[in-house]
Each structure stands twice: as C-alpha cells, then as structure tokens.
Amino acid sequence: MRWTLKPKPNPETVTKLASQLGIEIPVASLLVQRGIEDFESAKKFFRPSLEDLHDPFLMKDMDLAIERIAKAISSKENIMVYGDYDVDGTTSVALISSWLKTFYPNVATYIPDRYDEGYGVSYKGIDFAADNDIGLIIALDCGIKAIEKVAYATEKNIDFIICDHHRPGVEIPKAVAVLDPKREDCEYPYKELCGCGIGFKLMQAWVIQNAYSIDSLLPYLDLVATAIGADIVPITGENRILAYHGLRVINVAPRPGFKAIIKEIKKETLTITDVVFIIAPRINAAGRMKHGLYAVNLLVEENQETADLFASEIETFNSDRRDADKTITLEALAQIEELQEKERFTTVVYDKNWHKGVIGIVASRLTETYYRPTLVFTKSGDKLAASARSVKDFDVYDALEGCKEYIEQFGGHKYAAGLTLLESHYESFKQRFEEVVASSIDKRLLTPEIAIDAELALDDISPKFHRILKQFAPHGPGNMSPVFLTKNLKDTGYGKCVGGDDLHLKCRVKQTHSSVFIDAIGFNLGNKSEIITDKKKFNAVYSLDENEWNGNVSLQLKLKDLGS
Template identity: 50%
Template sequence: MNYKWNYQPPTQEEREAAKALAKEIGISPVLCRLLLERGITSAAEAKRFFRPQLNELHDPFLMKDMSRAVERLNKAMGRKERIMVYGDYDVDGTTAVALVYKFLQQFYSNIDYYIPDRYNEGYGVSKKGVDYAYETGVKLVIVLDCGIKAVEEIAYAKEKGIDFIICDHHVPDEVLPPAVAILNPKRHDASYPYSHLSGCGVGFKFMQAFALNNGIEFQQLTPLLDLVAVSIASDIVPVMGENRVLAYHGLKQLNTNPSIGLKAIIDVCGLSDRELTMSDIIFKIGPRINASGRIQNGKEAVDLLIEKDFPLALQKARQINQYNETRKDLDKNMTEEANKIVDQLANLSQRRSIVIYNEAWHKGVIGIVASRLTEIYYRPAVVLTRTNELATGSARSVSGFDVYKAIEYCRDLLENFGGHTYAAGLSMKVENVPEFARRFEEYVTRHILPEQTSATIDIDAQLDFRDITSKFFFDLKKFNPFGPENPKPVFCTMNVFDYGTSKVVGRDQEHIKLELVDNKSNNVMNGIAFGQSSQARFIKTKQSFNICYTIEENTHKRGDVQLQIEDIKPSRQA
C-alpha cells in the first residue's frame, strides 16, 4: 500500500504550550502535545482524562423524557405488567438488551426479551415483534438501539394497548414515534450534555435513573459496565467525554471480573491470559457476538450474555464461535465477488463512491463487505442484496465523511434508512438502485475532500529511539482506552537501519520481525511489520529508511516495548 504520510511539525507556540504543561504534570512534552490536541490544557483536566471517575457521569435525568420513562417503568412493576426488552441484533443492541434485562431481573420477574430476526423481520421494531408482545400479554416494551423511526409500528402497538419506551442513539426524523418516552441524546430538542452515547449507553443511563429513583446503590450497576465497554468499542462511537468514563471502567470490569457470558467469549478467543484492550473487543469479542445475528439469530447472543452457569456459557460461546467461522468464509467469498464487480464499474478511477448490488448475497455479511471495500478503495461504499421484494443494504464510510447525510440526500428513493456518520442501513425498491447509485455518487462527489479518498496515515509526532523510554510507554498507556476522537498515537522515526537481525516470519512468510537502530542512540528497538514482507529485501541493503508505527507491549515478553510498524519508506523518498 502506498500511504501518504500526513505530519504537521508543531509550531513554536505549540512547543512552548506543551513544555509548560509537561513541567506542570511531569510527562514528556510529546505526550503533552497530544493532550493539548484533545483539548486538555491543565493538570486537573489531565488527571480527569487519565483517571476518569464514575462520579463524573452526567445526571441521567438531564436526558429528555427520563422522568417519564422511569415513572412508566415503576408503574408497570407496581401493576405487575409483563415487560419486554427489545433490541437490535448487532453488538450494541444485544449488549443493551442483556444489560437492561439482567439489571431489572434482579427486582422483577415478569420480564422477557426479544431480538428480531434479521431475515424475516429486518432491522428495528417489526409488526411481528409487536404481535408477539401482544400474544404474550406484554404491556410495556423497552426498545434499545433502534425504534427512533418506527412511527407506524409503535402506532400499531399503541392500538393494541402496548406502550413503548425508546432508548436509541440514531439520528431521528422530524416526526417522532408515539412512544410514552423517547430517550435519545440526538433528539433535536435534546438538552443532555453528551450526544455520542452508544445504544447500550442510553440503556445504562435509563437503568442509572431507575436506580436513583428507587434508592438502589450505584454499585449494583457497575458489574454491567463490561457490556457498555463492548458496545462502545464495537459501535465505533467517540471515546471521549462520558463514553471515556464508561469505557475506562467497563474495560476495568472486563479485565478483573467479567460477566459469565463475556468470560466464556474471552476464553474462546484465547484472550484469558492478557490485559484486554478496545482492539481486542473490536477484532475478537465483538465479531463473535455479531456473528450470532448475522448467521443465526441475535437472541442467541443475549442468551449467552445473560447466562449464569459457566459450563453452559462456554457451550454457547463455542456455538457462536462456529457462526463466526461460517461468517469469515462468507465474508471472504463475497468480498472476492464484490471486488470483481467493482473492477468492472465504468470510470472507476473517476468515481468517488461505490454502490453494488447482488441479489444472491447473504444479508448478514454485507456490512462487513462494505467495510472491506472502503478499506481497499478509499471511497464510501454501499453494498445491497435482495430481501423479499426490496434491495436492502449497508453503507460504510471513510474517515471524516458523513455517509448518513449522503443517504439522506436520496431519501425519496428509500423505503427505510438509519444510522450514523460512518455506518448506515437502508432499503429501497429494486428498480430504484440505479438512480440511488447515481444520486449517491453525485452527493459524494460534491462533498468529499480529495484527502479522504487516498490512503493516508496521520502521524502525531516524530521520535528518536532514545525518546521511547519505559516511563514514556507507561505514560502513553494512560491514554487508553483508544477510539474515535482519542485515536492510538502514531509516531515516526527517520533514518533507521536494520541491526542485521531482522527476518521474515509467519506461516506464509508475510511479516517482518525487525530489530532496528537509529543514529541518535545505541537503543535496539524490536518491531513487527504485518503483511509487509515485500520490504524485507530493501531493509537488508543496509540503507536507511523511515518508519511510522504505534508503540505496543510485546505480548511474548511482558513489559518489553515493541513497535507495530504501519509503513516503511526509503529515506530518499521522504
């Protein structure tokens, strides 16, 4: 991959500000510059950033309709009404359902949960789900991570005497559903101080408010924070503000005392003997939870997440792991087919977006294929398949481009749509696909920036190897958990050399294990360059080269630092 390195050296003013903060808090000026970029300008703010406290969470009653939601839930419990917890089939939805169900079940037994079937019902609140609620005597539905656009379905439920409390975080339309309460920090009339909660995060705030109202200690909520951390990482929401507090303490819970269901997944992933990070959730834990809804039914993920018996949980986790293996095969085959279609698109080099349709594709994997296409071609991508009479699909975006707005621009062609800046779902009549592709391309061409359509690595700072001390690494680790708005810092070092011991490794000899030196110190730095074995020949020529990398802990030698090399360029190219 021919990456463009994007590095802006600090101005004199920025250097001075970083030096002043470094003097105040006793960490490297390089790291202080990263704090300043995140809006952290004082020792007190740095302390809050490095050690977020649960008492910094916002009052849940600041969220519009929260009092109404708690009042309706209390009334349902007082009247012994049947309650159903309903959620989306992805990680955010299933963790949200598990969280609310687990918490309420401690105080109330007349409660059920429901996850719609991706293939028979599709996304969100379905009439089939409402009918099931009616047939089983449900009077109150708490819907999580969906529902904000279910105007018809919730009106239908109301006719049947069923009330809804919506806990969602997707962008609402002008017309809101006729629910008893709508908890959504993205409401146009919202006054809540933080708008980027995950769906599970909104569910947590509802339970926090319920606990406050009923005199339940906050400590009874903390065991559920592992589920919130899994949702934050998997749903790619910002990891700053209130989400940082939730993710920080959720990761702590995941590492010290995870719930039985998550412990089983951790075991199946082979992650039991190490400290888990947001990356482990994104690449290992989240995809397994998601695989349940993609291949079978998301309800199985909730069954696992609420399981209290470890041997049973392990059995369920192994089944879900099997779904993930099936998902990987489908994903690989569909991505290959998708690449062939993209290669045949007219004027591909001039196009700013990709829209492809294949009615034979597996609906559960199209979101992953859309993600793969954005990674390969650096363009927003929409991948569609046929479900009943409609073309349904998923959209994914490139850094900094709002794909939700691009889809909204085509809304008159759509039956349904919803989502965020970087990911969205949509459906339309099959005959509308060509016009949608044309209109989507028109919007993207007008609004995307040239730098958003090329392979770029943003570099935070230039280091010499002598800067990478154990204290520097210790302080860098305090920036965890990483995610949007707090990305893992990428560093570069210029004019490095092979120490003479670097070698190609991996089953297919595709990686390089590096031992490097620079000319500023005697430090020998260990590094790993995944998938970059094509560079090995140049490295062995003894010529100098430049590297950009993240700094990781060596999983084989605890406490040792290892550079994870993102890209290598000969010094003369720079």
C-alpha cells in the same frame, strides 16, 4: 497513504503541564493535543470516575421514562425489552432485561429476526407483545424513526420507551419517552453514547431516583464497554469512563458468557481492541447467521457450564460467518474489477444470493481495499437491502439523504448505515449516489490517511514513557492510540520478510547519531522491504507495542508505513 502530522500544541501549555504532572515533554504534548491542559483534567483522564458521569435527568424525557417504568412495576404489567440484532442491540437487551429481573419478574426479551423482520422495531414484534399481554416496550438501539410502528402499538394499548442514539428524522415518534441525545430539543451534554450507553443512563436514573448506589451497576459495565467498542463511538467523555470501568469488569470478574468466549485466549489483560476483535464478532455472529437471541441468552446466562455450551454454539456461527464473509468478499472484488471501466468515487455492488448477515463486513473490507464510500446490496424479500460504509471524514448518512427519493428506508451514522429500496430503483439510486458523493467529497479523502501525533526520537522511547502511554487507554475514535514519526532510521542488517508469502516485515532499527536499537514489526508491509535494504535511511510511522516472547516482554515499533 497520506502522512498528516498534527499541529504542535502550544509549547508554553505543554511545558506547564509537564511541570505540574512531573512528566516528559513528549507525553505532555500528547495530552495537550487531546485537550488536557491542567492537573484536574489530567486526573480525570488517567483516573476515570463514575462520579464524573452526567446527571441522567438532563436527558429529555428521562423523568417520563422512569415514571412509566415505576407505573408498570406497581401495576404488575408485563414489560418487553426490545433491541436490534447487532452487538449494541443484543448487549442492550441483555443489560436492561437482566437488571430489571433482579427486582421485577415480569420481563420478556425480543430481538427481531434479521431476515424475516429486518432492522429496528417491527410490526411482528408489536403483535408478539399484544398477544402476550405486554403493556410496555423498552426499545434499545432502535426506534427513533419508528413513527408508524409506535402509532400501531398505541392502537393496541402498548406504550413505548425509546432509547436510541441514531439521528432522528424530522418527526419524533409519539412514544411515552424518547431518550436520544441527538434530538435537537435534548440538551444532554454528551451526544456520543451508543444504544447500550443510553440504556445504562436509564438504569443510572433509576438508582438515583430510588436512592441506590451507582456501584450496584458496576457489574453491568462489561456489556456497555463491549457495545462502545463494537459500535465505534468516540471513546471520550462518558464513553471513556464507561469503557474504562467496563474493561476492568471484563478482566477482573467477567460474566460467564464472556468467560466462555475468552477462556481459550492466552492473554492476561484484554484491551478494547481485543473486545472489538474477539468478543464482538462472536456476539454479532448469532444475529448474522442464526438469531440475535442466541447472543442475549449467552450474555445473561449465570451458569458457567450452560454458558460454555452457548459459546460453543456461537463459535460455530462465527466460523460459518467467516466462510461466508470470505466467499462474498472475493465475489464482490471480482465484480468490481469487471466494472472498473472508469474512475469512480463510490463502490456499489449487488448479488441477490449474498448472505444478508455479512454484507456489512464485506462493505468494510471493500472500503479498506478501494477506499471509497461503499454499498453492498443483496436481495431481501421483495426488496434490496444494503449496508453502507464510509471513508474517514466523509458522512455517508448525509450522502444517502441526498438520494432518498430512491430509498424506501434508511438509518445509521456518519460512517455506517443500512437501507432498503425497490429493485427497480437500484440503477437510478446507484447513479445518484455516485453523483452526490462525486460532487461533495474532498478528493483527498479518497487516499487513506495516517494521522501522526508527533515526531519522536528513538531516545525518547523509555519504559517510563511507554508506562504512561499505556494509561492513555482505552483507545478509540477521539482518543486513538498515539502514532509517531521517526526520521533517519537504518536497519541494522537483520531486516527480513516473514510470514506466508513474505507478507510481513521484521527488522531492528537505530536512528542516526543514536545508540538506541529497537525491534520493529510491520504487518502487511513485506512489499516495502526494498526501502530498508542496504542500510538506506528511511522514515517510519508507527505505534508502540509490547512484544512477548518466552516470558520476556520488550518494546517494539508496530510499523504502519515506511517512506524514503
């Protein structure tokens, strides 16, 4: 692991902010690192307000989208809400369809089949719309590259409103409205919304146009917060506001579908991390193992008993997903070991029998293991389909752009993408991808980095310090949970390995010249126990955590790495 200590912020700015807010220097320093330098910006950070959301009509084509929906309603057209089969797509469809149905009955939903139709807008979906006399399709979390599909729909007298957040190609589809802040001609001030977030902006524009209160949209923010967490978009700006209020909805008044998922969890307050690791995988499992509509049905269900049945079904899908994920990961790791004839800058593996629904998860696991830009391929019809994952600070989407002569179709983000290609192009693509990455990646990025916010003395860790730190949440890209470095630590003699195979490390530490003792837990750090034995001095990188045991809550260090 590379330990990288972030530059110290300007001491005068830190001192001034500490004085304005009545807080300690270490907390003020963390705030200034996040661009919060005065009382007003601190207030917005600690008390995110819906009033600070941008005007949705600043987004290009928003006026056209609202106008077209109003026309559809006044002429009693059938509207279809279309979205992808992942968390962002299914929450988006649940969001817009359930909201529209509160004031307009003629609303259908459509999620493409991962195996039959693949990613994004499909011809089959458009044919379904034509067969059911649908005049308007609202596409969410997809559509920005659906040039031919939108043209096909136009021939069938079906209009499209596209709400997407993926990078556009050279050409924009000729839809009635294309909402995507990443359009070069869109001056919307916040570019990092997820698909569900753009769906919410459409709703916000509608309530403004019709003079309703934005508070009427609060109950829907649980869906938006889930999509923000699952899609790993930055939790800054508008995303932070939406995630903050969405988490409050999940914790205070969860919809029946969420209630059904989380009722077994013995936890008082769910964080964005819980949403990402508990709620999101189950929503995802439907589209991975069966069909995304199972997830939508769960999310829009209003009857608790029915929601419980749906959740039980999805729990089975999730269990199947875990089994497939484990099996394929082991097979992929074995394949890589076999192919390790030389040092490579990429990891690319393929097996025609791998389950298409879990190759994205497997790609993430391989990236964690080998820390290389990774592609996992499987057979999909008469082509190969792949999920791509990247390492921190390397743009895998750009790398795929450099290989596009071998690719049939691709789309995605900096850190995650999907693509299809002909089997005959696989070896040529694999070689080209390796060449592109090898020639463009900074070699330091091939070693995992721990970005450290600040060096801290154990004496600085007080209940007040931690109380303020908890208010930095929700955490995510752009606002990660603070990570600290403390030097010259010693174990008090009780350090030991715990868990099966002595996988984890548990100890109680103190710092030289300090009387403060604090417990520490290091998951998967059992192999570093030698560093703390015999009261040797060591350095630790960690985040702060609460340990709950027998009703008592105490602070502990959640160790990320140790060094001598």
